Amino acid sequence: MLNIKEYVAPTSLEEAYQYLVSQKGATLLGGCAYLNLGTRTIPLAIDLSKAGLSFIKEENDYIEIGAMTTFGDIEQSKVLAHYFNNILALSVSDIVGVQLRNLVTVGGTVYSRYGFSDFITALHALDTKVKLYKQGIFDLEYFLEKGSKEPDILEKVIIKKDNRKAVFKAMRNSHGDYAILNLAAAQIGDKFRIVVGARPGRAALAYQTMEYLNKEYLKNQEFTSSALKQAGEILSEELSFGSNGRGSSEYRKELAKVLLRKALKEVTYLAGQSEN
Ligand SMILES: Cc1cc2nc3c(=O)[nH]c(=O)nc-3n(C[C@H](O)[C@H](O)[C@H](O)COP(=O)(O)OP(=O)(O)OC[C@H]3O[C@@H](n4cnc5c(N)ncnc54)[C@H](O)[C@@H]3O)c2cc1C
Incomplete structure (x- = not known):
């Protein structure tokens, strides 16, 4: 209490x-x-x-989401529904229930850098910056790693409006529980971005996997099943996967491979659709 x-x-x-x-x-x-x-x-x-922090604003090049915007607002936003295959809304839609989602905020979530967060994983697949009231603007990646040096207020997150396609995947033991693992994949042109969270550590970019995927995709503009398998192997080795009550490290590694394969199939399909 x-x-x-x-x-x-x-x-x-x-x-x-x-x-x-x-x-x-x-x-x-x-x-x-x-x-x-x-x-x-x-x-x-x-x-x-x-304090005027509940907003989702669309500017020419960016979307800004105020700190007091709730996950419910994110789910209902017509602006966000137009971008990135609605990844932000989809990433929060399995979090407990509507009442909780109408309470919890973007600021409380991102400032706290929770390892289990579904929303942060999805946000990290996009080109996102964090604006702290006193300290200024940081890349989300830097902020997730370092946090805030001093007490500050997370004012808003700023997302670049580019043409990337993005998908979010998560595995839960049961509805309403925290994810055992979550993963987001984005494709912009020939480049891929892969983020894995709830490992149970904080969401992190999988650089070696991304490098491998970028090279493979350049060859045929698609992934063979052996390339997808190899990408999964790289992913399971390059990031740390821990054990807790929700799953063992070994289980999380296997999940990472499955979620990656599903996410890549979907994101490349979406990218192909938009070209046609
Ligand atoms: C029962 C339950 C189940 C959950 N399950 C999931 C889940 O499955 N997946 C998931 O991703 N998330 C889950 N969450 C977390 C939830 O989505 C939010 O991330 C979390 O509740 C924090 O948001 P809040 O608005 O409640 O923050 P608060 O509880 O209000 O604050 C959290 C911390 O952030 C600080 N803070 C708040 N706003 C700001 C700001 N603007 N600037 C700086 N500091 C700030 C507060 O001082 C506090 O230290 C769950 C939460 C609960 C309570």
């Missing part, structure tokens, strides 16, 4: 930031779903819901 000593609901980012740095233990509230899982006392709770 959460025990909140003082509660504020600032109406601007600057005001929220001043509260955040005003005392040790000051805590931002996103959807509060994850915060609420533990028992803790928060000396100062900063509710971001009035």
